[in-house]
Amino acid sequence: MRVIHKDSGKILATFTKNLSDMKLMIFLAVLLSVFTACETPKKVVSDDTIISITHGTNFGHCRGYCRKEVVFSEDQMLYVESGVDPAATPVKTKKFDNSLKEWSKLVDPLDLKKFNNMKESYGCPDCADGGSEYIEIKTMKGTKRVTIEYGTAFPDLEPLLTELRSQRKKIEE
Secondary structure, three states: OOOOOOOHHHHHHHHHHHHHHHHHHHHHHHHHHHHHHOOOOOOOOOOOOEEEEEEEEEOOOOOOOOEEEEEEOOOEEEEEEEOOOOOOOOOEEEEEEOOHHHHHHHHOOOOHHHHHOOOOEOOOOOHHHOOEEEEEEEEOOOEEEEEEEOOOOOHHHOOHHHHHHHHHHHHHO
């Protein structure tokens, strides 16, 4: 003889509803994971990732705007002019958008290891007010600056030096 529980219909209905709810929950979890997995990948950052490259000039014994520099980053360029006397020559700044193409012209050919192994100064920068010129590279690891005599050719800094001078000249015009 077979015994049927009096609430077996309710149990079966509850089980079916719970199974249906579980399927819905699994479906929503899968759907959620698909949408969150499509997120834009984050840029990989290492110690050698270049944050900015600064190119500047300085004339220590001049009047007026004797210091000029351009700070290049991946998305912008900041041009700064200053002088010895802040009252007479207040700091001037201008911001420009930078393109990935222009940024790549600076960073792609750069041998960062070679640059980091260079001395801090070459020749006699700003001697007899001949002026100085510098390149400063800021990475996740730190900052390194190399200073040379203004306007001189310096093969160890090429092709970066020529590109920096060219881009700075465009901004100054």
